[in-house]
Amino acid sequence: MxxxxxxxxxxxxxxxxxxxxxxxxxxxxxxxxxxxxxxxxxxxxxxxxxxxxxxxxxxxxxxxxxxxxxxxxxxxxxxxxxxxxxxxxxxxxxxxxxxxxxxxxxxxxxxxxxxxxxxxxxxxxxxxxxxxxxxxxxxxxxxxxxxxxxxxxxxxxxxxxxxxxxxxxxxxxxxxxxxxxxxxxxxxxxxxxxxxxxxxxxxxxxxxxxxxxxxxxxxxxxxxxxxxxxxxxxxxxxxxxxxxxxxxxxxxxxxxxxxxxxxxxxxxxxxxxxxxxxxxxxxxxxxxxxxxxxxxxxxxxxxxxxxxxxxxxxxxxxxNKIQIASTSKEEKENFYTAMYHAFINPTTYMDVDGAYRGLDMNIHIADGYTNYTTFSLWDTYRALHPLFNVIQPKRNADMIQSMLNHYEQSAQHMLPIWAHYANENWCMIGYHSVSVIADAIMKGNAPFDVNKALDACVTTARHRTYDGLGYYMDMGYIPEDKNGSSVSKTLEYAYDDWCIAQVAKKLGRTDIYDEFIKRSTNYKNVYDDSTGFMRPRLNDGTFKASFDALQTHDQGFIEGNAWNYSLYVPQYPNEMIAMMGGKKQFTSHLDSLFTMELPDKYFAETEDITRDGIIGNYVHGNEPSHHVAYLYNWTGNPWKTQERVRMILKKMYHPGPDGLGGNDDCGQMSAWYIFSTLGFYPVCPGADEYALGSPAIDKATMQLENGKTFVVDVKNQGDKNVYVQKVLLNGSPLNRLYITHEDIMNGGTLTFYMSAKPKK
CATH class of the missing domain: 2.70.98.10 (Beta-galactosidase; Chain A, domain 5)
Known part of the structure; x- marks a missing residue:
């Protein structure tokens, strides 16, 4: 054989x-x-x-x-x-x-x-x-x-x-x-x-x-x-x-x-x-x-x-799980190269007989599933794993089983943070295995013990000795004078906590829901109304005195600054907008983010921030901003989302050796490109909604593992026709700025009508 x-x-x-x-x-x-x-x-x-x-x-x-x-x-x-x-x-x-x-x-x-x-x-x-x-x-x-x-x-x-x-x-x-x-x-x-x-x-x-x-x-x-x-x-x-x-x-x-x-x-x-x-x-x-x-x-x-x-x-x-039609050869090269890069990681980690080395250094057997490694989760929870839930659901479920194995074998009893080859590297922040697990459960792709998975998420999120979590649990934020990158950590923990709350609600575990839905609002504790930015607080409750909203280091952030991270509340976009002054003021903030010009001194502080990876102060080369262009949908200005997304697609991607505006990060940059080119994006993994944008191809046919087909059909699409005039779902007007996961999994056709003029 x-x-x-x-x-x-x-x-x-x-x-x-x-x-x-x-x-x-x-x-x-x-x-x-x-x-x-x-x-x-x-x-x-x-x-x-x-x-x-x-x-x-x-x-x-x-x-x-x-x-x-x-x-x-x-x-x-x-x-x-x-x-x-x-x-x-x-x-x-x-x-x-x-x-x-x-x-x-x-x-x-x-x-x-x-x-x-x-x-x-x-x-x-x-x-x-x-x-x-x-x-x-x-x-x-x-x-x-x-x-x-x-x-x-x-x-x-x-x-x-x-x-x-x-x-x-x-x-x-x-x-x-x-x-x-x-x-x-x-x-x-x-x-x-x-x-x-x-x-x-x-x-x-x-x-x-x-x-x-x-x-x-x-x-x-x-x-x-x-x-x-x-x-x-x-x-x-x-x-x-x-x-x-x-x-x-x-x-x-x-x-x-x-x-x-x-x-x-x-x-x-x-x-x-x-x-x-x-x-x-x-x-x-x-x-x-x-x-x-x-x-x-x-x-x-x-x-x-x-x-x-x-x-x-x-x-x-x-x-061929996604077949696209485009008159542009470059567009096809961008798209299929992005799919190629998205399907490299995570990587198989077991022999043909299912044997693999666990985090405990013992030999285990993967029975009935593929064991995976190379989990760059701070990056990939945002778009790569949500993409897998659409077109690679079996693999994604196996990846989650691999994460749960990691948890069982962990001496710290924690889900993976950044793991490869039976090792945990503790790289980057948050506990975003939680997001990946929640996204799969909420979208019905969970052929594993969901209650045990929730228990693993909760245990990980209650690990007081991990990276400032004790302060976060006691104070509702992480004080910068006790633990660095405190604002970024507070915001990302709050999002992950919201993911736990959603799963707990779905499973009827009210005590866990009550605990974590409260924790998910901790983003409010690092917002400074006097400046209009998220800002580091100290152990005594005051905000850090010396504050530069354009700088990353020593300002409470990692791979982003206050301008970018102040927009990181994906679980509560409406509440974030209201907190920051309402739709008009928030729109102005977004506009400035994309159009301002950073002085040269802000590019010297780290090797992975260069002008190649940014537009204005929007840093596409680093992941915390990947959802930002879609936030205009919540301000009544979806045409600006459409405009910005198409601009990013053109400026950050092309089929050449220097064709990526930042680290591909195990496929996250490529997954952003795939979703955005198709015309929708998972702003908040763990929710079942995908925000609409501006599709950049003429047609896409998605072959789903359940045997159904989901088609994106784009009328009058072109480099100048980036604005959406109307959207139909299976022939009926879609009077909302999102589609659901169920809409995709049921199969059907999403039709965009495009124009060179924005529909305001």
């Missing part, structure tokens, strides 16, 4: 490709320049392997201090670079923090060099120059010419296996280097332990354990060559490694066990001109035995093209 799996995938995909070859519109190179932090390599939807080139390896620290250049390499690749160091098997997509980059492989010829060398002198090491003119990046496929050694590198992947194909020149000095030191977070590798075992002349196994951003991350591998190597060896760059009884062996050459913190291994071959050496490289979170099972199950043979086509068939199936 396993041997015929790939042919079945390939031939069954023919009907998918017949719909339209949407793969031609996907540009994985988009976002690889500047701050997008995406990678161009090979992966399949939600795949455990992300096999991609790394263009440099930057130490996290220089002279004992944080090295700001490391921020550029969160995905291992920067479009401006001229050399490739190698191809590693794990990568984040679009994050603002670095990690992974496991098991870097590099093919070379000539004299063996085990140091990567310098970017300005690649001949000093094993790295190679490359040109974008020979680079091809497609879904599930990557190709590039390594110019220094005249090697053609090709990559593809299944869920758990990376497949390399290297075309060599004729030589007696062909090498495959396996760099176990290289990593995207901590290249000096003081906190890495690696092990390699040569099983025979084609099979290698081992593991890599790191202490980086994730402090106890371990990954196993099984590596198979398509032809036997003639000899092998390694260099251990740590000092005093060969001690005691091990000195009885020469471990540096043809010795089958290699262990240490700083190991680079090599495998030598003789090749004829144009000969291909192929490598299958399987990962496992559990064991080398698990990696071998994954390898044999997913790629039993050596047909590179077949594996590539099977991977692209998987992408075609997922991308």
């Amino acid at each position: 396993r041997k015929i799996l790939l042919p079945i995938l390939f031939f069954s995909s023919l009907s998918v490709f017949a719909q339209e070859n949407v793969l031609q519109y996907v540009k994985p190179i988009t976002g690889t320049q500047k701050m997008g932090h995406t990678y161009p390599g090979a992966t399949v939807p939600f795949g455990m392997v992300q096999l991609s080139p790394d263009t440099d390896t930057i130490p996290y620290e220089m002279n004992g201090k944080y090295n700001p250049d490391v921020y550029k390499y969160c995905a291992g690749y920067q479009y401006e670079d001229k050399t490739i160091v190698g191809f590693s098997h794990t990568h984040f997509s679009g994050t603002g923090h670095s990690d992974l980059g496991d098991f870097l492989i590099m093919p070379t010829v000539g004299n063996l060099q085990l140091n990567p060398g310098a970017a300005d002198h690649p001949e000093s090491g094993y790295r190679s120059r490359f040109s974008h003119s020979t680079e091809v990046a497609e879904p599930a496929y990557y190709k590039v010419k390594l110019e220094d050694d005249n090697i053609l590198a090709e990559l593809t992947a299944t869920n758990r296996v990376g497949f390399h194909q290297y075309t060599f020149p004729g030589t007696d000095q062909a090498h495959i280097i396996l760099d176990m030191m290289s990593g995207i977070y901590n290249y000096d590798n003081k906190d890495v332990w690696t092990f390699i075992r040569v099983e025979n002349d084609t099979l290698i196994t081992g593991f890599r354990q790191t202490n980086g951003w994730a402090r106890t991350r371990i990954e196993y591998f099984a590596m198979v060559f398509s032809k036997p190597f003639v000899q092998y060896g390694h260099q251990n760059y740590a000092k005093d490694v060969y001690k005691g009884f091990w000195r009885k062996f020469d471990q540096t050459k043809n010795f089958p066990e290699m262990a240490g913190k700083q190991i680079r291994a090599y495998f030598d071959f003789k090749t004829s001109p144009g000969e291909k050496i192929k490598i299958k490289f399987a990962l496992s979170p559990v064991s080398t035995v698990g990696a071998l099972k994954n390898l044999r199950a997913e790629i039993p043979g050596w047909d590179f093209e077949q594996v590539k086509q099977a991977g692209q068939a998987l992408w075609a199936k997922e991308l």
